[in-house]
Amino acid sequence: LRLRDMGGIVVIDFIDMHKPANRKILFDYLRELMLLDRAKHTILPPSKFGLVQITRQRVRPEMNIVTVEKCPTCDGTGEIKASIVLMDDIESNLTYILQEQNEKKITLCVHPYIAAFIKKGIYSLQMKWFFKFGQRVRVKAVSSYNLTEFHFLSSKDEEIKL
The missing domain is CATH 3.30.2320 (hypothetical protein PF0899 fold)
Incomplete structure (x- = not known):
């Protein structure tokens, strides 16, 4: 998540992890790893179905900045005089x-x-x-x-x- 600067909601499926002790170890380890992340984030403990939810805000601004101008010929209509x-x-x-x-x-x-x-x-x-x-x-x-x-x-x- 940090390497690619991903943002949004990430859901990880640990459905086959049955022991509550292992779920607790996993949750603590994820929180420890995410301490190094400078982005604002939230980690929720595993649900009863074994799903861990992480929300993360992007740090860098989006690289694709879209700029749009009206065409000077058609004034943005997409049509010109024949x-x-x-x-x-x-x-x-x-x-x-x-x-x-x-x-x-x-x-x-x-x-x-x-x-x-x-x-x-x-x-x-x-x-x-x-x-x-x-x-x-x-x-x-x-x-x-x-x-x-x-x-x-x-x-x-x-x-x-x-």
Whole structure:
């Protein structure tokens, strides 16, 4: 018990010990051994069924300290917006900014994975947007962003509020 720093209730079965004198010797010997234990403990004498109960409190703090944080991307829900929906949101906001607000030379700031997806291939989304809106949309990868986080910047590098 001391070597492993075990705590809780320990029940030892001495059911075949029939002589009361031997039970008394056993109990005294256990108490003597436990005197060296610095943990708070209690030893009960053998019951009529030959069971000895020892309660012991752990001395060392638990080694497994569990720390938990909420996921910054999903806020602890375990779910994030589907990437296809994210692209729809980006494109609808892009349409609003370029056609309704008449912004020029805008920059889309996104997570690096999303930036790679937007720029991927000859017929990339970035190229599709160029043909659709008649102007180039600069895509900037920001590693500190969550996967579904995105922002638009004006030509003056100011965030465009939506």
